[in-house]
Amino acid sequence: MVSSARAILRGIAADGGLFVPARFPEPVASLEALSGMDYRALACRLMTGFLTDFTEAEVRECVEGAYDAKFDAPEIAPVVKRAGVHFLELYHGPTLAFKDMALTVLPHLLKIAGRKLGMERKIVILTATSGDTGKAALEGFAGVEGTEIIVFFPRHGVSEVQKRQMITQAGDNTHVIGIEGNFDDAQTGVKAVFGDTEFLRRAEAAGAVFSSANSINVGRLIPQIVYYFHAYLSLLRAGEVRSGSPIHVVVPTGNFGNILAAYYAERLGLPVGRLLCASNRNRVLYEFLRTGVYDRNREFVPTISPSMDILISSNLERLLFALSGEDPAAVRALMAALAKDGRYAITPEMRAGLGRFYGGWASEEETRSAIKEVWESAGYLMDTHTAVGYAVYRQYAAETGDPTPAVVAGTASPFKFARDVMAALDPRYAGRGDFELLQEMAALTGGDVPAPIRDLETRPIRHRRVCRKDEVKAAVAEVLGVCA
Secondary structure: OOOHHHHHHHOOOOOOOOOOOOOOOOOOOOHHHHOOOOHHHHHHHHHHOOOOOOOHHHHHHHHHHHOOOOOOOOOOOOEEEEOOEEEEEOOOOOOOEOOHHHHOOHHHHHHHHHHHOOOOOEEEEEEEOOOHHHHHHHHHHOOOOOEEEEEEEEOOOOOHHHHHHHHOOOOOOEEEEEEEOOHHHHHHHHHHHHHOHHHHHHHHHOOEEEEOOOOOOHHHHHHHHHHHHHHHHHHHHOOOOOOOOOEEEEEEOOOOHHHHHHHHHHHOOOOEEEEEEEEOOOOHHHHHHHHOEEEOOOOOOOOOOHHHOOOOOOOHHHHHHHHOOOOHHHHHHHHHHHHHHOEEEOOHHHHHHHHHEEEEEOOHHHHHHHHHHHHHHHOOOOOHHHHHHHHHHHHHHHHHOOOOOEEEEEOEOHHHHHHHHHHHHOHHHOOOOHHHHHHHHHHHHOOOOOHHHOOHHHOOOOOOOEEEOOOHHHHHHHHHOOOO
């Protein structure tokens, strides 16, 4: 067992496993007692229960440094009701994606963790991204004294807006590297660096210690719990639910971190009916939830929801730990099978614990149809990832007739995926570029192009480095000036 400060600073355990809370805080006794809190106060209240070696003042410092004028909505994460569901808008931060909700907090947590542990070495943030984590992490750590950040992204597997956000990132301590491969290749390469003890020793001797901004870092996962409570309390204040009555939570996900945060929120006492896990055509999570077999031995399919194009869902490991009765040996065996054979099957007893989850997936056509349906019926524009969540919720509602209110996690601004969103509305937009369509989307919605990407196309490109999928460690070594 290690302190939360040490877990956050390390990012990943020495044996390659993921840190989980040694114990959960006591469930919330009264939702009404939380209902008067704004987002910052709620974050302080919930995060303090996990960060037991941080003082309340230190947690408050992190929260107030994160949720400030960087967010363009006073509620931080507004909840709006459209087309019969409640959309939890998690994209009002500096990079227009839900990753901002945690990655604006993480640099502050790391700074205080380093101070607590007397860390004098440079902290190197090493991260793989499927599109949004990279920019959010770069934005959070750019210019932070005592840190370097290295981000690997699939060169041909992100939207043009996502790519430009990363390769134009300013900051002498930022390094962005395109990988000739997919997200799983980038993630595997990064995890291999964390697992290479000899390389880590050489880096430490050179004055550097590694941490991660991916959701494998528990310091990123804990802040995500907050917004599910915030959503419920918003519905409670609006009279949409009675205190204690359940809601369904619908999460489009590939790496399982965002929905795991909702699962953890339920363990803290949030009244959740079902956790709807929404996949795109890379439906490895859907099949796992339906069969208990996780099998990544399949074709990787690039889709219009690229941040979910993932076949190795790292955060599922944390759920397996809970399902196994917190048996680390059982989890190690499953992870070894995944590494060796590309698949594993959980026991019937573990499968019984999946009852809280509903797995669904949406095809490309269903995703496009969802975007068009909600726009035409409710005047609300979803991005391609949120649309996967909405489409899966519609499947669930049709299948079950369940009237329980649902909250759909709105994971990104539609402006980040303008080409595919606009083409879903009208085929005449197909073939045109993201940047070309930003102004047309703004005119359509009656607003402005969001400030974080308004001049993105004209910003100078600062990062041009590219590597093969087997060159990740060598690229890291080159950046840090150590021997690979």
